[in-house]
Amino acid sequence: MGDEKNIHNSGSETLKEHSLTEKDQGISRKQALKYIGYGAGGLLVGGGTGFYGYRKSLQISSSEADQIKKAKIVVAGGSIGGLTAAARLLRAVPDADITVIEPREQHHYQPGYTLVGAGVYNREDVIFDQKSLFLSGMKWIKDYVQAFEPDQNRILTRGGERVSYDYLIVGLGVETNLDSIENLREALQTDYVANIYDLKSSEKYRQLAKNFEGGNAVFTYPAGYVKCGGAPQKITWLSEDLWRNEGKRDRTNVHFYTTRPSLFPVVPKVDQAVTPLIEKRGILNHYNHVLRAIDISTRTAIFEETGENGTGREIRQPYDLLHPMPAFQTPEPLRNGPLTREGIGGQLSVDRQTLQHTQYSNIFGVGDNAATGAAKTAATIRKQAPVVAGNIIDQILGHEPSNNYDGASGCPLLTRYGRCMMFEFDYQGNLINEWIYRPTQETRLWWNFKVHGLKRLYRHVMMNGYV
Numbered sequence: 368m369g370d371e372k373n374i375h376n377s378g379s380e381t382l383k384e385h386s387l388t389e390k391d392q393g394i395s396r397k398q399a400l401k402y403i404g405y406g407a408g409g410l411l412v413g414g415g416t417g418f419y420g421y422r423k424s425l426q427i428s429s430s431e432a433d434q435i436k437k438a439k440i441v442v443a444g445g446s447i448g449g450l451t452a453a454a455r456l457l458r459a460v461p462d463a464d465i466t467v468i469e470p471r472e473q474h475h476y477q478p479g480y481t482l483v484g485a486g487v488y489n490r491e492d493v494i495f496d497q498k499s500l501f502l503s504g505m506k507w508i509k510d511y512v513q514a515f516e517p518d519q520n521r522i523l524t525r526g527g528e529r530v531s532y533d534y535l536i537v538g539l540g541v542e543t544n545l546d547s548i549e550n551l552r553e554a555l556q557t558d559y560v561a562n563i564y565d566l567k568s569s570e571k572y573r574q575l576a577k578n579f580e581g582g583n584a585v586f587t588y589p590a591g592y593v594k595c596g597g598a599p600q601k602i603t604w605l606s607e608d609l610w611r612n613e614g615k616r617d618r619t620n621v622h623f624y625t626t627r628p629s630l631f632p633v634v635p636k637v638d639q640a641v642t643p644l645i646e647k648r649g650i651l652n653h654y655n656h657v658l659r660a661i662d663i664s665t666r667t668a669i670f671e672e673t674g675e676n677g678t679g680r681e682i683r684q685p686y687d688l689l690h691p692m693p694a695f696q697t698p699e700p701l702r703n704g705p706l707t708r709e710g711i712g713g714q715l716s717v718d719r720q721t722l723q724h725t726q727y728s729n730i731f732g733v734g735d736n737a738a739t740g741a742a743k744t745a746a747t748i749r750k751q752a753p754v755v756a757g758n759i760i761d762q763i764l765g766h767e768p769s770n771n772y773d774g775a776s777g778c779p780l781l782t783r784y785g786r787c788m789m790f791e792f793d794y795q796g797n798l799i800n801e802w803i804y805r806p807t808q809e810t811r812l813w814w815n816f817k818v819h820g821l822k823r824l825y826r827h828v829m830m831n832g833y834v
């Protein structure tokens with residue numbers, strides 16, 4: 368992989384590092400200017416929309432603002448979901464009474480983990496001091512939510528404090544369930560197994576990929592809901608590109624085992640565009656396979672393949688490098704508490720449009736932990752946070768929730784170093800703003816936007832409530 372410092376420096380250094388020629392890049396100066404134009408247009412439209420929403424939320428009379436200030440709003444989980452919704456509320460009513468319950472002192476920019484695994488970002492690129500993320504006026508309880516007590520409108524913290532609220536925003540996210548694959552915990556301690564869903568493990572993966580000398584590289588995609596459904600593919604494709612550029616590709620079999628029937632079934636147009644590109648690169652896609660166990664002694668991944676009639680068949684795949692993806696679950700107080708219901712895998716039970724809890728009208732959900740069926744991404748939160756903030760204001764002022772979330776999400780699919788397909792889609796899997804993104808094309812513009820722009824959007828636009 369070469370000098371990591373170079374790789375880290377910038378997207379263009381990465382291109383140099385992986386020696387893509389002008390011809391490989393397939394883009395002329397004229398085209399580049401055109402794409403920059405599209406990008407600028409996208410930013411204008413996105414910024415304009417955000418600005419409009421921001422202005423709209425400020426149309427509150429001073430008597431309404433006084434009413435809103437009296438409501439005690441508690442946010443469970445101070446990450447991108449909880450903090451963006453809270454910041455949006457504070458932008459509308461600067462003296463709103465907002466308390467955030469969040470145990471961590473360091474915030475991780477998780478969308479950057481893929482780039483850590485790929486050798487583009489370093490650890491320090493994805494860590495923020497948690498304290499620096501709170502807007503002035505937000506109160507911070509540095510503790511875990513131990514239990515929700517919604518009938519009493521309060522939360523019990525791990526430290527034993529009872530925190531009462533008038534309105535509650537739940538943004539606890541989702542976490543990997545390391546017990547969902549037999550022997551996964553032990554396998555992750557070996558020199559052949561790592562994944563990018565944890566910062567330390569992303570750093571390990573980067574080393575394993577760099578030192579890989581060929582053989583079977585096996586990547587998997589889990590069953591159930593997935594945090595950033597694009598990430599397992601992105602790391603597969605970037606790794607393949609890395610080994611190609613380093614001359615190791617002809618001695619490497621790249622296997623991608625997925626539980627799904629195709630690469631990107633959620634958005635058919637993207638699926639149809641990306642699948643032939645990936646197949647042309649010789650990546651071996653295995654559909655309808657779930658990873659059940661890992662045999663560490665023989666370095667074998669054991670899958671169950673679901674046949675057409677629903678029957679299972681065991682498939683054994685030897686590996687020299689394994690990137691396994693376990694299933695996801697919500698944190699303990701949510702999955703075993705009163706705010707979920709049967710059949711939604713421990714997620715927060717919300718109306719998928721208003722994001723209001725289905726049983727408790729003063730509770731709203733934002734981000735990965737909410738059972739909306741939408742993609743679990745920060746891009747989703749950009750669209751959900753204003754809905755949550757707007758509907759809480761509606762409730763305080765005695766109105767029905769009037770803001771609706773349409774399922775919109777986005778994905779920067781990093782197909783290879785220096786190339787990205789960017790797209791937004793809705794609940795139905797329809798592409799949004801196709802004319803801006805040109806979503807079925809791999810472009811350098813969107814790679815640069817992913818590497819250099821999205822973290823700023825996350826930290827400075829979203830977390831400051833300008834959504």
Ligand SMILES: Cc1cc2nc3c(=O)[nH]c(=O)nc-3n(C[C@H](O)[C@H](O)[C@H](O)COP(=O)(O)OP(=O)(O)OC[C@H]3O[C@@H](n4cnc5c(N)ncnc54)[C@H](O)[C@@H]3O)c2cc1C
Binds near residue numbers: 479
């Ligand atoms: C490898 C990877 C790649 C990704 N790529 C992208 C991408 O390219 N684009 C994109 O938009 N998104 C991407 N994402 C997804 C994105 O990071 C998540 O969707 C986003 O972080 C979800 O935000 P959240 O606030 O809902 O939850 P999280 O960010 O997971 O935060 C949950 C918060 O709740 C806190 N918490 C947990 N339990 C408790 C408790 N009991 N009490 C109090 N607080 C608690 C945690 O400390 C944390 O701060 C990626 C994620 C990963 C892992």
